[in-house]
Amino acid sequence: MxxxxxxxxxxxxxxxxxxxxxxxxxxxxxxxxxxxxxxxxxxxxxxxxxxxxxxxxxxxxxxxxxxxxxxxxxxxxxxxxxxxxxxxxxxxxxxxxxxxxxxxxxxxxxxxxxxxxxxxxxxxxxxSFASSEMISICMPCLLKVALKKEENMETQKDVEMALLAFGTIWYCKTEEDQYLDEIKEIIQYHKEHRNLTQLSYQSAWELLINQMYFDSSFGGCCE
Structure with a gap:
């Protein structure tokens, strides 16, 4: 078989x-x-x-x-x-x-x-090309999860799944500045604490990179 x-x-x-x-x-x-x-x-x-x-x-x-x-x-x-x-x-x-x-x-x-x-x-x-309506619901909801900083296995898995979902989004057109600032915070926290797997860390970066590809005004978000 x-x-x-x-x-x-x-x-x-x-x-x-x-x-x-x-x-x-x-x-x-x-x-x-x-x-x-x-x-x-x-x-x-x-x-x-x-x-x-x-x-x-x-x-x-x-x-x-x-x-x-x-x-x-x-x-x-x-x-x-x-x-x-x-x-x-x-x-x-x-x-x-x-x-x-x-x-x-x-x-x-x-x-x-x-x-x-x-x-x-x-x-x-x-x-990957979710509607603005769905993004406006899903992004705030998942950011609450992704921003958790408790250092335990269950929280880590929750954060990683939220980030994995983020990484699939090609471009979000709803309150991008707020969302990207918070993704940047997640990346910075990981740099300092090494609390994520490579896959979830990569997913967070992919979201930022995808936004910059479609809109160069986000170039400063990774500084």
């Missing part, structure tokens, strides 16, 4: 698992994605895959927590393998995630901040 078929088999088996079983299989899928070459990875990260995840959520076969875990794993390896996947754009899952982000953000009471962060990360990991 090829690696791609192993991945597809595990995906199909999620239908018959409880939540704990799904999470176990999702971790197995994560291991498989790690050893895939770029071509194999591209063959399985299809619109069909994202539509299936969306359908499983809709039919209550998969919890949102499990779906988010799987999407984050896919997004992580998508970035590491240097892929530019647009299949998510056309999927029903993309529309569902955007609707959930807007709905959760509008809540004035009982807002689930963790869910909002998770959804924003999943959305940005696959949307």
């Amino acid at each position: 090829t690696i791609a078929k192993q991945f597809t088999k595990l995906l199909s088996e999620l239908d018959d698992c409880d939540e704990d079983g799904q999470k176990q299989k999702i971790e197995e899928m994560d291991i498989i994605m790690k050893v895939m070459d770029k071509k194999e990875f591209e063959s399985v990260i299809s619109e069909e895959l994202f539509n299936k995840i969306g359908k499983m959520i809709e039919n209550k076969i998969m919890t949102m927590e499990s779906a988010i875990l799987l999407m984050k794993h896919i997004g992580h390896w998508n970035d590491l393998k240097g892929n530019f996947v647009q299949t998510f754009d056309y999927s029903s899952l993309n529309k569902r995630v955007q609707e959930m982000i807007v709905e959760e953000d509008k809540k004035k009471e009982e807002k689930d901040e963790k869910l909002l962060v998770d959804l924003c990360e999943c959305y940005l990991l696959f949307n």
Whole structure:
């Protein structure tokens, strides 16, 4: 059985698992994605895959927590393998995630901040050219996470995932100065404390570099 078929088999088996079983299989899928070459990875990260995840959520076969875990794993390896996947754009899952982000953000009471962060990360990991509306919601939300300075493993993982999502953004046109100043603060803090992995540090730089590429007025932000 090829690696791609192993991945597809595990995906199909999620239908018959409880939540704990799904999470176990999702971790197995994560291991498989790690050893895939770029071509194999591209063959399985299809619109069909994202539509299936969306359908499983809709039919209550998969919890949102499990779906988010799987999407984050896919997004992580998508970035590491240097892929530019647009299949998510056309999927029903993309529309569902955007609707959930807007709905959760509008809540004035009982807002689930963790869910909002998770959804924003999943959305940005696959949307390099996100709309201004989505950026205006996701950026402030994820910056709160990325600016955390507690020195423990859990916080570090949270910061790194937020920065990984930031690194996928090609250009944001909403209150750029504020956002970029805060990204600069994160980079400076890492220089002094060495609290991030190379991948997350690189992601923070990528956001700054992308802004400078599209708008030279941001050239001074890295001084």
